[in-house]
Amino acid sequence: MYAQMIKSTGEGVKSLDDMEPEERAFQERINAGGKIEPKDWMPEGYRKNLIRQIGQHAHSEIVGQLPEGNWITRAPTLERKAILLAKVQDEAGHGLYLYCAAETLGVTRDQMTRDLLSGKMKYSSIFNYPTLTWADMGAVGWLVDGAAIMNQVPLQRTSYGPYARAMVRICKEESFHQRQGFDIMMKMAKGTEAQRKMAQDALNRFWYPSLMMFGPSDAESVHSAQSMAWKIKMNSNDELRQKFVDQTAPQAEYLGLTVPDENLKFNEETGHYEFSEPDWDEFFDVLKGNGPCNTERLEARNRAWDEGRWVREGLLAHAEKKRKTAIAAE
């Protein structure tokens, strides 16, 4: 998802009986559906895990602006341009809400940013794919935001209060993102033959990377088991992927486009679609830094950070000067 392959303590989930009273009270509160707030006691593993997960999620929102920002100046109409601009602006906001949530756990935003820029912290694999045509703006909104929504809606109930509240805000805004994407796909799919081909090509390229967003099967993972016990992960990766395919396949059909999977078919008995797994070797390779755009994305973020430095320092110096003059005038 926007946070992929997050490692927890690596140990099995403790039973309530094996916990010290503090931790037992913490876990019981979570089991009862209560929220953990910044001032509350929490296990160190929970705190560290959340910083990694929320931080990675925030980085994904920020880096995710790049593939779409790529088309703002070349949108086909002024209206489309304004819409895309608003969408990308929302993503900046999502990044900010999430950084703020992570900051309550005792990490600074600058530290998280430095860890992103050095490659120590990751962002979602999906944003290392290029956006080659205007139809990709449709595919990204429809599929990528669609997949993100699958994961974010249940996270509104996550145990950490600031994270849950950030998710509520984000989910309110995401629906617009997916719908504007689908709207572009409808236009293209029902347009000229060349437009229809472009839409099909975008679906071909974004289908499997979108399925990868959920991460490899984690049914056996101790990390996932711990995250689920802590309610910072609400569903298994396979569960969400299945939900996504079940929702998306009929939409592709409506568009008259073909999902690039010859094994895709509806199973009447289970009520679910059967589908092919994405290429997990490719997924791990992209995570390692070898995707088509990894270098470009990190370079863009580093450049923005370096070139924005004088603004950050200048405004801080100006604020300090104003503060001093105000004191002197008193």
Place this chain on the structure above:
Amino acid sequence: MSSPESSPYSDTDAAPHGKARATEWPLWEIFIRGQHGLSHRHVGSLHAADAEGAIKNARDVYTRRNEGVSIWAVPASAIAASSPEEKGALYEPANDKVYRHPTFFDIPDEVGAM
């Protein structure tokens, strides 16, 4: 989204007023009063060099969909509020971007919920 000032992790790098925060813009808590709201409500936090910047940022981050008519930005102990005169200029851009709301897009019934 509450402030790290309330964090129990005073011994981490990110402790309030700690070294790691020295080069960062200070953190502000943002309170918004909605059109029909009776009082300001905490909506989240953000970084800004000063109160003016905090309010401008809050306008971009927390009121893109007409969520509010008044903003307070609160650093540690002081409170800064947006002035009523700014109302027009602050919210006009949000009013004419109706496409930010999902209902702007007609999705055919056959497609199902989205």
